[in-house]
Amino acid sequence: MSSRQAASVVSSRLGTRAARQRQRRQLDESNIPSLKEFMHRSRVIKQYRSYLRAIRCIPEDDAWREQVAREIRDSFRLKATETDKLSVTMAVTDGDRKLVQLQSMVGYQQKNDVNDSGDNDSWLNIVDEGDQRGRVGMQWPWETDGSSKDNS
Secondary structure, three states, rough: OHHHHHHHHHHHHHHHHHHHHHHHHHHHHOOOOOOHHHHHHHHHHHHHHHHHHOOOOOOHHHHHHHHHHHHHHHHHHHHOOOOOOOHHHHHHEEEEEEEEHHHHHOOOOOOOOOOOOOOOOOOOOOOOOOOOOOOOOOOOOOOOOOOOOOOO
16 A cells, blocks of 8 residues: 555545534434423432442442332333423422332431531531620620629
């Protein structure tokens, strides 16, 4: 193969690659979901991932953990073809209820606890018995020695 033929093969290959890239860049607007569909999809994915996180808390029983994962996977696949708005809403609501039930059964605790904000330098996390939040100004400076001063 001469260098001219090799250059021809490379240039034709580049031409088709560029054409494929141009074609990929053009969006097919019929496949773009609406905002409502996108939000629903993200909620279902979040719910599914929460189920998988809760399953990880099942203590040392791999057989039961696999059985629960299989049931969850099958139930999500079963409901994936639903198109009726009421049945879809009911499925998501029922999934939320069952997720809370599963989390309480396995003792799942979320990492983002209300008391643990992760900001140890915040004034909200300071524990000081002398400075109870919202109750400042009951004694000092109005009552310095424990008795009230009457200036009249």
